[in-house]
Amino acid sequence: MDTSAIETVKCLIIGSGPAGYTAAIYASRANLAPVLYQGIQPGGQLTITTEVENYPGYADGVQGPEMMVHFEKQAARMGADIRYGIATRVDLSAQPYRVWIDDEKEIHAHAVIIATGASAKWLGLESEQRLNGHGVSACAVCDGFFFRGKDVAIVGAGDTAAEEALYLSKLCTHVHMVVRRDRMRASKVMQDRVLATPNITIHWNSETDEVLGGQNVEGVRLRNNQSGDLTEIAVSGFFVAIGHQPNSDIFKGWIDMDEAGYILTVPGSSRTNVEGVFAAGDVQDKTYRQAVTAAGSGCMAALDAERYLGAKGVH
Numbered sequence: 001m002d003t004s005a006i007e008t009v010k011c012l013i014i015g016s017g018p019a020g021y022t023a024a025i026y027a028s029r030a031n032l033a034p035v036l037y038q039g040i041q042p043g044g045q046l047t048i049t050t051e052v053e054n055y056p057g058y059a060d061g062v063q064g065p066e067m068m069v070h071f072e073k074q075a076a077r078m079g080a081d082i083r084y085g086i087a088t089r090v091d092l093s094a095q096p097y098r099v100w101i102d103d104e105k106e107i108h109a110h111a112v113i114i115a116t117g118a119s120a121k122w123l124g125l126e127s128e129q130r131l132n133g134h135g136v137s138a139c140a141v142c143d144g145f146f147f148r149g150k151d152v153a154i155v156g157a158g159d160t161a162a163e164e165a166l167y168l169s170k171l172c173t174h175v176h177m178v179v180r181r182d183r184m185r186a187s188k189v190m191q192d193r194v195l196a197t198p199n200i201t202i203h204w205n206s207e208t209d210e211v212l213g214g215q216n217v218e219g220v221r222l223r224n225n226q227s228g229d230l231t232e233i234a235v236s237g238f239f240v241a242i243g244h245q246p247n248s249d250i251f252k253g254w255i256d257m258d259e260a261g262y263i264l265t266v267p268g269s270s271r272t273n274v275e276g277v278f279a280a281g282d283v284q285d286k287t288y289r290q291a292v293t294a295a296g297s298g299c300m301a302a303l304d305a306e307r308y309l310g311a312k313g314v315h
């Protein structure tokens with residue numbers, strides 16, 4: 001084996017959303033000389049959003065992509081070694097842990113911080129993909145504002161869909177909620193709120209046949225999965241809220257996860273079941289999923305890594 005290609009690092013951070021960059025800021029300041037690999041989507045989910053108004057410190061709001069440039073610059077200024085590359089395989093059987101980047105480069109890391117985030121699930125329609133960013137969105141809280149005073153549709157029946165439908169109902173004239181079964185999965189309290197909101201119409205037993213529109217979303221065609229009937233509704237926005245998929249595949253078999261693939265951490269910490277491997281951000285959080293909570297957990301992971309490496313005597 002050609003061992004010259006192997007690089008040993010104290011602290012490896014995988015992922016470049018708020019969690020990864022915050023971990024890099026703290027780890028750099030703690031002299032852990034972190035190396036951060038950005039992954040498939042440098043900057044993470046915020047790079048596909050627009051205005052961010054709820055991140056503290058930005059009194060006038062900020063564009064999501066711009067905010068992530070700020071995160072990256074701050075991490076770089078603290079000395080983090082930020083690289084483009086995707087972690088494609090890991091071997092966590094012995095320390096230092098082995099992580100392969102782009103199936104080629106092998107990194108040996110004394111501590112690993114997993115901050116690979118989550119990705120929104122999509123229906124998989126061609127029209128949904130084509131109109132993404134032109135009326136199709138997976139984040140009502142990010143993009144709902146653009147549809148003030150307009151009619152929109154939202155697909156999904158879980159707590160996220162219910163929460164987002166309620167959010168949209170305050171901005172939009174009418175919200176069409178597309179539910180594929182005859183009942184919702186969302187908690188009772190959320191269902192009750194949705195049902196009590198006059199400008200939300202639920203289309204039961206309905207699936208999206210096609211998102212309609214040339215340059216921008218103009219409507220949606222629904223198919224009733226009982227009768228087969230097709231109905232077209234005019235909407236300007238089409239929101240998909242059918243869940244998120246944590247980006248944890250490469251850690252399967254090594255790191256404990258729940259049935260949906262979210263990494264399990266010891267409550268009140270970022271520790272996983274593998275000593276020296278920590279998880280932060282959306283890959284381990286299916287409840288809050290906010291930039292600020294991800295950043296907070298990235299800070300926790302760096303502090304946990306610092307303590308761990310200190311106790312191990314890795315300098």
Ligand code: NDP
Nearest residue numbers: 123156157158159160161163180181185241242243244286
């Ligand atoms: P869920 O997995 O709970 O719900 C996904 C919803 O999307 C389901 O109703 C499902 O339908 C529907 N769906 C899935 N695939 C398709 C498809 N191809 N076409 C149409 N519909 C589809 O995801 P959520 O993001 O809603 O929630 C994730 C977790 O986060 C849950 O545990 C939830 O309770 C939690 N959460 C809690 C909140 C809170 O407490 N305030 C807020 C937001 C989330 P079906 O029901 O038929 O399977």
